[in-house]
Amino acid sequence: xxxxxxxxxxxxxxxxxxxxxxxxxxxxxxxxxxxxxxxxxxxxxxxxxxxxxxxxxxxxxxxxxxxxxxxxxxxxxxxxxxxxxxxxxxxxxxxxxxxxxxxxxxxxxxxxxxxxxxxxxxxxxxxxxxxxxxxxxxxxxxxxxxxxxxxxxxxxxxxxxxxxxxxxxxxxxxxxxxxxxxxxxxxxxxxxxxxxxxxxxxxxxxxxxxxxxxxxxxxxxxxxxxxxxxxxxxxxxxxxxxxxxxxxxxxxxx
Amino acid sequence: xxxxxxxxxxxxxxxxxxxxxxxxxxxxxxxxxxxxxxxxxxxxxxxxxxxxxxxxxxxxxxxxxxxxxxxxxxxxxxxxxxxxxxxxxxxxxxxxxxxxxxxxxxxxxxxxxxxxxxxxxxxxxxxxxxxxxxxxxxxxxxxxxxxxxxxxxxxxxxxxxxxxxxxxxxxxxxxxxxxxxxxxxxxxxxxxxxxxxxxxxxxxxxxxxxxxxxxxxxxxxxxxxxxxxxx
Numbered sequence: 080x081x082x083x084x085x086x087x088x089x090x091x092x093x094x095x096x097x098x099x100x101x102x103x104x105x106x107x108x109x110x111x112x113x114x115x116x117x118x119x120x121x122x123x124x125x126x127x128x129x130x131x132x133x134x135x136x137x138x139x140x141x142x143x144x145x146x147x148x149x150x151x152x153x154x155x156x157x158x159x160x161x162x163x164x165x166x167x168x169x170x171x172x173x174x175x176x177x178x179x180x181x182x183x184x185x186x187x188x189x190x191x192x193x194x195x196x197x198x199x200x201x202x203x204x205x206x207x208x209x210x211x212x213x214x215x216x217x218x219x220x221x222x223x224x225x226x227x228x229x230x231x232x233x234x235x236x237x238x239x240x241x242x243x244x245x246x247x248x249x250x251x252x253x254x255x256x257x258x259x260x261x262x263x264x265x266x267x268x269x270x271x272x273x274x275x276x277x278x279x280x281x282x283x284x285x286x287x288x289x290x291x292x293x294x295x296x297x298x299x300x301x302x303x304x305x306x307x308x309x310x311x312x313x314x315x316x317x318x319x320x321x322x323x324x325x326x327x328x329x330x331x332x333x
Numbered sequence: 334x335x336x337x338x339x340x341x342x343x344x345x346x347x348x349x350x351x352x353x354x355x356x357x358x359x360x361x362x363x364x365x366x367x368x369x370x371x372x373x374x375x376x377x378x379x380x381x382x383x384x385x386x387x388x389x390x391x392x393x394x395x396x397x398x399x400x401x402x403x404x405x406x407x408x409x410x411x412x413x414x415x416x417x418x419x420x421x422x423x424x425x426x427x428x429x430x431x432x433x434x435x436x437x438x439x440x441x442x443x444x445x446x447x448x449x450x451x452x453x454x455x456x457x458x459x460x461x462x463x464x465x466x467x468x469x470x471x472x473x474x475x476x477x478x479x480x481x482x483x484x485x486x487x488x489x490x491x492x493x494x495x496x497x498x499x500x501x502x503x504x505x506x507x508x509x510x511x512x513x514x515x516x517x518x519x520x521x522x523x524x525x526x527x528x529x530x531x532x533x534x535x536x537x538x539x540x541x542x543x544x545x546x547x548x549x550x551x552x553x554x555x556x557x558x559x560x561x562x563x564x
Contacts, residue, residue, distance in 0.1 A: 213511050216507075227495070233561055243554070247550065256514070258522070
């Protein structure tokens with residue numbers, strides 16, 4: 080029953096499985112994105128304090144969660160690569176670094192454009208913004224270290240070590256920055272019974288958008304991993320066969 | 334006649350290693366002096382660039398001293414593994430039967446003795462030049478005493494990762510500076526707390542806790558990184 084899971088550790092099976100799975104992921108993500116965007120931007124009622132400005136929350140909050148969760152995922156992959164020498168884990172970790180960094184940047188930019196109308200400034204040095212900025216720096220560092228090595232193998236091991244050092248350090252950074260300055264509004268209460276909780280018309284589209292952005296994140300990672308698999312396995316027979324097959328199809332169509 | 338070579342005990346090996354490191358530091362004093370000069374020069378740039386008003390200077394003094402100390406430690410890292418990597422003694426260190434964990438702790442400690450400790454001792458002088466109020470000196474020195482070893486340990490991880498690269502210098506800063514933020518935050522916090530008349534012992538304890546964590550975990554990461562770099 081768990082065989083499909085173990086098989087994911089093999090680049091070839093990962094490639095085959097994602098070939099079957101990708102159209103579904105495209106469809107679901109596209110559907111969630113359309114529903115979330117149309118509902119969130121078109122039909123959800125304006126907020127009684129922030130008016131229409133709050134709608135950036137539909138991008139801002141999911142991208143923040145993905146930036147954080149993506150680092151945790153990258154650290155798991157790095158640990159798997161270091162401990163069990165699973166090549167596939169390293170391929171995924173390599174794919175996450177730039178994508179996670181982009182979501183971090185997206186979170187910062189969307190937050191900054193939200194901050195201008197509501198707080199009156201694009202940037203304040205408060206705790207959560209600062210820790211997100213530092214998370215971005217750490218993502219950049221991991222990607223830069225990997226690229227600095229000529230040898231693929233040494234680069235991936237070094238990046239794994241740095242990723243794991245980062246996951247030990249990130250909570251400490253988070254708490255130190257929190258202590259340093261806390262101006263940011265406290266996280267909104269997600270419990271639905273709480274006084275002043277957002278009405279369902281506002282949070283249901285947020286739910287859609289959260290999964291839509293998660294879908295985009297997964298799509299980006301899977302596509303990058305598939306490319307990386309083809310590059311790393313380019314000398315194997317199955318990749319050659321795949322290329323031949325694609326070439327034949329192309330010729331026939333022409 | 335006993336042809337069996339005499340085996341070193343761990344403490345003997347560590348002592349010999351420490352002597353070697355200190356001897357090397359004495360014979361090439363540039364490695365020690367240049368980061369110190371960087372520290373002094375860059376601190377003295379702030380009054381030139383930002384204005385010599387003593388109220389302004391005393392308000393930025395803790396931050397300026399801590400940030401420049403952090404940068405000076407990063408610059409001094411080059412001498413920790415570089416020459417050992419080039420002449421092959423790093424490989425011998427990794428191959429030696431002595432526990433790597435303590436060998437690396439000894440190496441970082443001896444490096445801190447010749448680079449970090451002088452920074453700590455110089456800091457009050459620079460505080461004086463930036464008109465730091467008198468109640469700030471003790472917390473500044475205590476904070477640096479607890480904080481600079483942590484900076485050395487974190488920097489050593491970055492140096493171990495980049496020692497095999499020909500242009501590792503700037504990369505080292507990109508890797509290590511974000512990870513040293515907690516030390517900077519609590520270190521300046523200690524001085525600021527003292528200047529506003531609060532109790533700063535708790536913040537010193539936090540710096541000590543981070544040092545304890547770094548002492549216990551950083552050598553493992555340094556060892557893993559060195560094995561990758563030497564390979």
